[in-house]
Amino acid sequence: MTDQIYWNPVLETLPREKIRQLQLKKFKKIFKWAYERSKFHRKIYDEAGVKPEDIRSFEDIRRVPSVEKSMMRDIQRKDPFPYGDALCVPLEEVAVFRQTSGTTGQPVYQPDTWQDWEWWTECWSYILWAQGYRPRDRVFIPFGYNIFVAFWAGHYAAEKIGCEVIPGGVLDTKARILKIQELQATAMMGTPTYILGMAETAQMKMEIDPSELTIDKITCAGECGASIPSTKSRLEKAWGAKVYDHAGATEIGAWSFECQDQPGGLHVNDALFLVEIADVETGEIFEEPGRRGKMIITALDRRAQPCVRFDSKDVIEWSAEPCSCGRTARLIKGGVVGRADDITKVKGVLLAPSAIEEVVHGVDGLGDEYEVIVDRVGHTDRIKLKVEVLPEAQDQCQLVESELADQLRLKTNLRYDIEICGCETLPRYEVKAKRFKDLRNKPEAE
Numbered sequence: 001m002t003d004q005i006y007w008n009p010v011l012e013t014l015p016r017e018k019i020r021q022l023q024l025k026k027f028k029k030i031f032k033w034a035y036e037r038s039k040f041h042r043k044i045y046d047e048a049g050v051k052p053e054d055i056r057s058f059e060d061i062r063r064v065p066s067v068e069k070s071m072m073r074d075i076q077r078k079d080p081f082p083y084g085d086a087l088c089v090p091l092e093e094v095a096v097f098r099q100t101s102g103t104t105g106q107p108v109y110q111p112d113t114w115q116d117w118e119w120w121t122e123c124w125s126y127i128l129w130a131q132g133y134r135p136r137d138r139v140f141i142p143f144g145y146n147i148f149v150a151f152w153a154g155h156y157a158a159e160k161i162g163c164e165v166i167p168g169g170v171l172d173t174k175a176r177i178l179k180i181q182e183l184q185a186t187a188m189m190g191t192p193t194y195i196l197g198m199a200e201t202a203q204m205k206m207e208i209d210p211s212e213l214t215i216d217k218i219t220c221a222g223e224c225g226a227s228i229p230s231t232k233s234r235l236e237k238a239w240g241a242k243v244y245d246h247a248g249a250t251e252i253g254a255w256s257f258e259c260q261d262q263p264g265g266l267h268v269n270d271a272l273f274l275v276e277i278a279d280v281e282t283g284e285i286f287e288e289p290g291r292r293g294k295m296i297i298t299a300l301d302r303r304a305q306p307c308v309r310f311d312s313k314d315v316i317e318w319s320a321e322p323c324s325c326g327r328t329a330r331l332i333k334g335g336v337v338g339r340a341d342d343i344t345k346v347k348g349v350l351l352a353p354s355a356i357e358e359v360v361h362g363v364d365g366l367g368d369e370y371e372v373i374v375d376r377v378g379h380t381d382r383i384k385l386k387v388e389v390l391p392e393a394q395d396q397c398q399l400v401e402s403e404l405a406d407q408l409r410l411k412t413n414l415r416y417d418i419e420i421c422g423c424e425t426l427p428r429y430e431v432k433a434k435r436f437k438d439l440r441n442k443p444e445a446e
């Protein structure tokens with residue numbers, strides 16, 4: 001089995017038309033399930049005049065109203081406590097509690113049955129197998145196991161595959177690095193921000209070169225960094241390892257992964273999820289490659305709190321090319337490029353925070369951390385960018401700064417007030433970084 005290329009050789013190579021048939025069949029089933037068992041779902045579907053027997057084609061699916069995170073927030077903390085009316089199973093069948101990270105507001109609770117949790121683990125097994133995890137691997141997980149789903153299912157999937165798994169739980173960063181060294185771990189999982197931060201700690205505070213450790217593959221999630229070429233390249237260089245991206249979400253599941261061929265994008269796990277891309281302004285669903293829109297996604301097998309046409313706000317685009325790995329699952333180009341509510345207009349120009357990261361991590365001499373603050377002086381927007389210059393480039397500060405300013409102008413069409421900060425003075429993050437601050441609508445910035 002370890003020679004096998006695919007985790008599920010049947011589903012991962014299924015001809016496209018067969019995948020589409022499977023998706024339609026599964027969508028009908030989960031839609032009926034949600035309609036019949038959840039007052040929350042039935043109400044919004046009745047209001048839109050769509051019933052389970054109306055779904056015969058993908059065009060019919062588009063008539064099913066999408067659900068947003070804010071709607072889930074409103075129904076929770078009520079009976080059946082604490083999940084509210086979207087719960088489709090008796091409370092006693094709920095086996096697992098998790099919640100969203102709360103980056104965009106009050107956290108949403110996520111109940112799963114044991115069957116759902118096995119499904120999460122199965123989703124992650126596709127990911128890890130596609131990234132080369134095999135039973136001989138020893139996987140270190142530097143994650144503070146807690147109420148966020150983060151790498152929990154990755155942990156179980158690595159065990160399911162047969163890897164040896166070391167939970168890095170409450171250890172601090174130095175202790176985690178020492179454990180990797182001591183046990184000769186071969187793989188790990190983390191946010192790109194934290195994995196870069198670990199490398200910095202190893203180099204600057206422990207005189208350990210992480211590229212000389214035994215880690216040969218890293219799975220990143222939680223932020224889009226591992227799909228940003230300059231960030232991926234920094235990660236791979238620092239650790240001397242292959243770095244793979246994965247995008248998932250608490251309310252959805254582990255829906256995508258980069259494979260070992262690193263095609264410059266993520267496979268959507270089409271056998272388990274239905275991904276649609278909608279125009280951000282009009283909501284129109286489109287299929288053509290090369291056009292960006294927001295993802296509307298259905299988890300086709302998740303049952304306790306179903307995810308049916310969830311408006312994720314993740315901005316993605318279909319790739320025109322199939323992947324050389326032979327998987328028939330579609331690719332999204334460049335991973336998740338941002339969130340529809342993160343992409344903001346500054347001085348009338350559309351700015352995605354990931355574009356700034358791509359530039360900062362592409363300039364030699366700059367540290368990994370940075371901070372962006374957008375505010376308004378009078379009626380004019382201003383962007384301040386704080387960066388750190390590495391000790392070895394301190395005598396070339398001006399050169400580094402002008403290279404940064406040029407690249408930013410080229411890539412984003414905007415000018416920035418650049419502030420060079422001392423080494424290791426900007427905040428460090430263990431899970432998701434909060435580097436982009438828009439103060440324009442706050443009273444103190446007026």
Ligand SMILES: [Zn+2]
Pocket residue numbers: 259260261263267323324325326327
């Ligand atoms: Zn592939």
